[in-house]
Amino acid sequence: MDSNMNHAVTDLLQTYSETGGINYLDAAATLPSRLAIEAACAELMSLMFPGFRSEALVSSDDLAETTRTRMRNLHARLKTEICRSLGKIPPDQATEEKAEEFLSVFLAELPSVRRVLWTDIDAAYEGDPAAKSYEEIILAYPSLEAIAIYRMAHLLYDKVPLIPRIMTEWAHSRTGIDIHPGAKIGPHFFIDHGTGVVIGETCEIGSRVKLYHSVTLGARSFQKDEHGKIKKGGKRHPTVEDDVTIYPNSTVLGGETVIGARSTIGGNVFLVQSVPPDSLVYYEEKQLRIVPKRKHKLATTRNEFLE
Amino acid sequence: MDSNMNHAVTDLLQTYSETGGINYLDAAATLPSRLAIEAACAELMSLMFPGFRSEALVSSDDLAETTRTRMRNLHARLKTEICRSLGKIPPDQATEEKAEEFLSVFLAELPSVRRVLWTDIDAAYEGDPAAKSYEEIILAYPSLEAIAIYRMAHLLYDKVPLIPRIMTEWAHSRTGIDIHPGAKIGPHFFIDHGTGVVIGETCEIGSRVKLYHSVTLGARSFQKDEHGKIKKGGKRHPTVEDDVTIYPNSTVLGGETVIGARSTIGGNVFLVQSVPPDSLVYYEEKQLRIVPKRKHKLATTRNEFLE
Amino acid sequence: MDSNMNHAVTDLLQTYSETGGINYLDAAATLPSRLAIEAACAELMSLMFPGFRSEALVSSDDLAETTRTRMRNLHARLKTEICRSLGKIPPDQATEEKAEEFLSVFLAELPSVRRVLWTDIDAAYEGDPAAKSYEEIILAYPSLEAIAIYRMAHLLYDKVPLIPRIMTEWAHSRTGIDIHPGAKIGPHFFIDHGTGVVIGETCEIGSRVKLYHSVTLGARSFQKDEHGKIKKGGKRHPTVEDDVTIYPNSTVLGGETVIGARSTIGGNVFLVQSVPPDSLVYYEEKQLRIVPKRKHKLATTRNEFLE
Numbered sequence: 001m002d003s004n005m006n007h008a009v010t011d012l013l014q015t016y017s018e019t020g021g022i023n024y025l026d027a028a029a030t031l032p033s034r035l036a037i038e039a040a041c042a043e044l045m046s047l048m049f050p051g052f053r054s055e056a057l058v059s060s061d062d063l064a065e066t067t068r069t070r071m072r073n074l075h076a077r078l079k080t081e082i083c084r085s086l087g088k089i090p091p092d093q094a095t096e097e098k099a100e101e102f103l104s105v106f107l108a109e110l111p112s113v114r115r116v117l118w119t120d121i122d123a124a125y126e127g128d129p130a131a132k133s134y135e136e137i138i139l140a141y142p143s144l145e146a147i148a149i150y151r152m153a154h155l156l157y158d159k160v161p162l163i164p165r166i167m168t169e170w171a172h173s174r175t176g177i178d179i180h181p182g183a184k185i186g187p188h189f190f191i192d193h194g195t196g197v198v199i200g201e202t203c204e205i206g207s208r209v210k211l212y213h214s215v216t217l218g219a220r221s222f223q224k225d226e227h228g229k230i231k232k233g234g235k236r237h238p239t240v241e242d243d244v245t246i247y248p249n250s251t252v253l254g255g256e257t258v259i260g261a262r263s264t265i266g267g268n269v270f271l272v273q274s275v276p277p278d279s280l281v282y283y284e285e286k287q288l289r290i291v292p293k294r295k296h297k298l299a300t301t302r303n304e305f306l307e
Numbered sequence: 308m309d310s311n312m313n314h315a316v317t318d319l320l321q322t323y324s325e326t327g328g329i330n331y332l333d334a335a336a337t338l339p340s341r342l343a344i345e346a347a348c349a350e351l352m353s354l355m356f357p358g359f360r361s362e363a364l365v366s367s368d369d370l371a372e373t374t375r376t377r378m379r380n381l382h383a384r385l386k387t388e389i390c391r392s393l394g395k396i397p398p399d400q401a402t403e404e405k406a407e408e409f410l411s412v413f414l415a416e417l418p419s420v421r422r423v424l425w426t427d428i429d430a431a432y433e434g435d436p437a438a439k440s441y442e443e444i445i446l447a448y449p450s451l452e453a454i455a456i457y458r459m460a461h462l463l464y465d466k467v468p469l470i471p472r473i474m475t476e477w478a479h480s481r482t483g484i485d486i487h488p489g490a491k492i493g494p495h496f497f498i499d500h501g502t503g504v505v506i507g508e509t510c511e512i513g514s515r516v517k518l519y520h521s522v523t524l525g526a527r528s529f530q531k532d533e534h535g536k537i538k539k540g541g542k543r544h545p546t547v548e549d550d551v552t553i554y555p556n557s558t559v560l561g562g563e564t565v566i567g568a569r570s571t572i573g574g575n576v577f578l579v580q581s582v583p584p585d586s587l588v589y590y591e592e593k594q595l596r597i598v599p600k601r602k603h604k605l606a607t608t609r610n611e612f613l614e
Numbered sequence: 615m616d617s618n619m620n621h622a623v624t625d626l627l628q629t630y631s632e633t634g635g636i637n638y639l640d641a642a643a644t645l646p647s648r649l650a651i652e653a654a655c656a657e658l659m660s661l662m663f664p665g666f667r668s669e670a671l672v673s674s675d676d677l678a679e680t681t682r683t684r685m686r687n688l689h690a691r692l693k694t695e696i697c698r699s700l701g702k703i704p705p706d707q708a709t710e711e712k713a714e715e716f717l718s719v720f721l722a723e724l725p726s727v728r729r730v731l732w733t734d735i736d737a738a739y740e741g742d743p744a745a746k747s748y749e750e751i752i753l754a755y756p757s758l759e760a761i762a763i764y765r766m767a768h769l770l771y772d773k774v775p776l777i778p779r780i781m782t783e784w785a786h787s788r789t790g791i792d793i794h795p796g797a798k799i800g801p802h803f804f805i806d807h808g809t810g811v812v813i814g815e816t817c818e819i820g821s822r823v824k825l826y827h828s829v830t831l832g833a834r835s836f837q838k839d840e841h842g843k844i845k846k847g848g849k850r851h852p853t854v855e856d857d858v859t860i861y862p863n864s865t866v867l868g869g870e871t872v873i874g875a876r877s878t879i880g881g882n883v884f885l886v887q888s889v890p891p892d893s894l895v896y897y898e899e900k901q902l903r904i905v906p907k908r909k910h911k912l913a914t915t916r917n918e919f920l921e
Contacts (some may be wrong), residue, residue, distance in 0.1 A: 004721065005685055005686070005689060005718070005720060005721060006336075007684075008685060008718075008721040008722050008724060008725070009678070009682050009685050009724065009753065011683050011722070011724075011725035012661065012681055012685075012724055012725045012728065013677065013678055013681055014663050014679075014725065015725045015728045015729055016664065016677065018729075028870070031665070031666065031753060032753075033748055034666075034753055034754075044804075049546070050323065051338070051352060052338065054465055060366070062796070063320065063323065064316070064320055067316050067319060067323075069317050071312055071315060071316050071319075072312070075312060086741070089806050092451065104312070106310040107311070108311060108313060108314065108318070109316040110314050110315060110318075110319055111315070111318035111319045111321065111322045113321065114322045119525075120359065125538065126536065126537055128537075129526065129537055129538065129539050129540065129543060130471055130487060130508045130539075132539070133337055133468070133469075133719060135469065135470055136468070136469055139338060139341055139469060139701050140341075140473050140476045141468070141470040141476075142476065142479065142480065143474060154594065159651075161746060161747070161750070162747075162749065162750055162753060163397055164749055165753075165754040166754050169754045170800070171754065172809070173756065173789065174480050175480065176483050176502070176503070176809045178807050178808075178809060178827075179367075180708050180744060182566075182744075193484045193485050193505045193523075194654040194788070195485060195502060195503045195505075195809060195810070196503045196521065196790070196809045196810045196827060196828055198504070198807045198827055198862070200744065200810075201744045211541060212523075212525070213485075213505055214503055214523075214524070214556075214828060214863065215811065216826075216827070216828075216862045216863070216881075218826070218862065219743065221611065228745055230740060230741065230742075231743065232744075232745075233743065234743070235741060242394075246527065247558070247560055248505070248558050249523070249556055249575075249577075249828075249863055249881075249882070251863055251882055253334075253861050253881070262907070263907075264907065266861075267523075267558040267577045267668060268556070268557075268558055268561070268575060268576070268577040270863075270880065270881045270882040270896075270902075271902070275904050276904075276906075278906055278907045279907065280902065280903075280904075280905050280906070280907045281622065281902065281904050282902075282903055283577070283902060283903065284899050284901045284902075284903055285658070286593045287590050287594055287901055288576070288577075288589075288590060288591075289587075289588065289589055289590065289591055290583075290586050290587075290588050291573065291586065291587050292583075292587070293569070293570075293585045293586065293587045295573075302601045308725075323771065341811050354626065357630065358645070359648075369621070370630065374623050374624050374626060374627055374630075375620075378619055378622060378623050378626075379619070382619060391686070398692070409855050410621075411618040411619070414618070414619060414622040415618060415625070417622060417623065417625075417626055418622070418625035418626045418628065421626065421629045422629060422632075433843070433844060434844065435844075436833065436844055436845065436846050436847065436848070436850060437794060437796075437814065437815045437846075438846075439775060439846070440775070440776075442645055442776065443776055443779055445649055446646075446776060446779070446780060446782075447776070447779040447783045449783065449786065449787065453755045466876075481787050482787065483790050483810070484808070500812045500830075502786070502792060502809060502810045503790075503809070503810045503828065504710060504814075519830075519832070520792075520810060520812055520830070521810050521828060554865070555830045555865050556828065556830070556863055556865055556882075556884075557814070557833065573864070573884065574661055574830075574865040574884045575864075575865055575882060575883070575884040576816075579678065589884075590884070594897050594898045594901055595883070595885070595888075595895065595896075595897060595898075596895065596896055596897065597889050597893050597894075598778075598893065598894050598895075598897055599893065599894070600877075600878065600891055600892045600893065600894045601888075
């Protein structure tokens with residue numbers, strides 16, 4: 001048995017050197033730590049909503065000191081990860097300075113992010129008849145967590161690779177809402193329920209947009225280069241103008257697709273073209289069949305299935 | 308750099324006093340703790356399924372003592388959170404008494420909940436050909452976790468705000484199944500796979516109903532008051548009668564929508580009207596196009612996408 | 615109050631003996647521990663991607679020793695759970711030998727699994743224009759986690775009950791991707807975004823298949839035996855041939871349904887029949903209505919909803 005296990009270990013070590021090549025572990029050494037980024041996400045949520053997301057109560061007297069401590073911890077933690085993300089561990093002086101610069105801009109932006117998040121909370125309260133209080137939205141709405149993490153990850157998107165993606169995937173895992181940190185999303189944004197929502201990297205979303213769960217703002221077929229390889233980059237995802245509402249399970253695809261302002265997209269729609277402002281989009285109702293069950297006992301393939 | 312960070316802290320403290328107003332932290336102090344409620348959810352699952360959901364083995368001899376200890380811990384934990392939820396920390400005598408009353412009713416209902424959950428386990432075993440044993444359902448089916456937490460949260464729904472919503476969102480995060488604690492759901496209920504299911508606050512679901520993943524029982528457009536504000540309350544979600552099955556990705560909306568008993572709703576249907584009992588609902592099959600790929604090389608917008 | 619709680623405990627103990635019968639706790643004693651299996655899943659991910667999924671850095675020098683230790687820990691942990699899963703705790707000699715045999719085959723297969731996973735990483739890089747690097751895929755793509763756990767769980771599928779199902783449900787909870795360990799899936803497999811994907815127990819999926827989120831490969835109506843009970847077993851889920859792409863929110867059902875090689879299934883399609891190779895499947899575009907909002911103010915049921 002021990003020899004079996006030794007054999008498995010040797011084989012596995014062999015695959016480490018094969019796949020990913022000899023640089024595999026060197027690459028890993030300069031990767032940001034997923035666990036550290038996830039811990040930073042939790043700290044960021046506590047900074048945004050003190051007293052709501054953490055166990056410990058914060059009294060008004062302690063708030064300044066608590067905030068200062070949190071900010072300092074966050075700074076230390078993120079600095080290490082940004083240096084790693086910039087590819088230098090231990091960091092040289094240039095890397096340290098760059099990390100400091102990114103961080104100070106990031107931390108300075110947090111108050112603005114918090115102000116925008118308050119418009120998102122308003123949007124949830126105004127947009128969901130089931131919302132009983134603002135407290136409920138902060139404590140229990142997954143969309144607020146996903147949007148908050150997205151808004152913070154977006155600040156880092158052009159600066160460091162990987163960290164913003166780990167951040168939004170942390171929220172994705174917890175909420176089922178997959179917002180790419182590259183997307184641009186205006187204020188007063190609400191996603192109801194949320195599970196299954198996908199917002200692609202090059203989406204542009206205006207103000208006061210409301211999405212329901214399982215709405216996809218995705219890419220159409222991809223362009224390939226002369227070697228048949230998929231082309232990276234380019235605007236591949238839709239533009240959604242102000243005051244648009246999209247109902248559950250609808251799929252909107254394509255970088256040239258523009259949903260005009262104030263439009264409403266019904267549920268379960270598959271849309272790969274632009275629609276003008278103030279449009280209503282839905283499927284022709286008469287295609288829906290509502291029939292007594294017995295009559296269809298011996299009917300077509302589709303119906304047999306439904307018996 | 309330190310001055311940058313100080314600046315960020317000062318700005319953030321400023322937003323705490325702006326948004327949410329001066330009562331922000333006082334409000335937070337009387338909120339139930341999300342972490343404490345989440346721990347209570349895990350304990351409740353262990354009470355419902357001793358030996359299944361927790362690490363430690365429980366022998367028959369110890370079962371009475373273990374159950375008593377768990378119940379006592381749960382009582383202590385929930386009492387604090389109910390007092391906070393009732394808005395008094397530290398609690399006055401009236402608040403303590405009210406919390407005790409709610410708790411004793413809640414704990415006394417747990418055996419009945421457990422009996423109903425056994426009908427849900429039956430429903431899963433009978434409704435899923437992939438289910439190999441009852442043990443598998445208890446150990447591995449996310450729908451059982453979501454339904455169990457919903458049934459317990461529902462007991463608290465009219466009594467304390469926030470706690471039931473935190474409970475169902477805990478399950479939502481783990482399972483992708485979003486059941487509002489206000490919904491009414493009969494026995495022998497099964498959700499297969501589950502990710503993306505949404506069951507709204509005012510749904511009424513009969514006995515022996517079976518849903519597949521990504522089924523939405525949601526609200527239609529909302530009524531607004533004279534100030535253009537959304538009206539809270541009112542029946543906004545569907546009624547689903549006994550023995551109905553709804554296939555994946557279907558969306559059923561509206562408080563006046565009634566799905567008659569024994570009906571089957573096919574997959575990917577968007578339904579905003581009632582259907583009589585014993586109905587079959589699906590889209591006209593001939594709208595589906597199955598065509599050779601080449602012929603459509605230069606065809607319509609929709610088709611180009613699919614190349 | 616104490617008497618209320620005692621009453622609740624007594625009632626609950628009563629339901630333990632009622633439901634599940636007298637063997638309930640004995641059954642529980644021989645169940646694999648969900649927590650132990652979940653910890654094993656995390657260890658397996660670290661073995662597959664050293665340096666990526668765990669906090670600690672691994673240097674090239676330590677890699678052999680670290681791998682050996684991880685493998686030894688995994689062996690110890692899984693051996694206990696396999697013995698429990700085989701129904702003997704404490705295990706007799708025959709059970710121990712069987713567990714050893716299963717384990718040594720399992721561990722010996724891990725290097726091959728890792729080689730196949732590298733084709734899945736290639737598929738993600740080639741299939742997603744948003745993927746910036748291989749590192750991003752390993753660190754942040756939920757589909758890789760779901761597929762890796764599925765590929766390892768599949769190795770145990772015919773040998774021990776429950777463990778493989780707990781493994782894939784661990785991944786399901788974290789990623790929203792529900793792959794049954796019984797499914798057969800070829801190399802170079804990619805699921806983009808992933809939330810809401812369901813791949814049933816008897817699916818057969820070829821090479822280079824690409825699914826988007828919320829794609830269902832599920833069962834049609836089930837056959838029942840002479841007692842009206844659902845029949846377990848049998849091929850109930852689709853076959854998807856090589857090089858097929860299925861866009862988001864599409865539902866493909868049925869054990870006799872075959873999606874021919876190189877076909878593309880559009881988004882939001884409901885398909886319960888086979889399609890030949892090189893097909894394109896979508897709904898007739900002209901059924902989609904894009905209309906100005908005002909005109910429909912007083913229109914049909916469906917439209918009223920959308921105002």
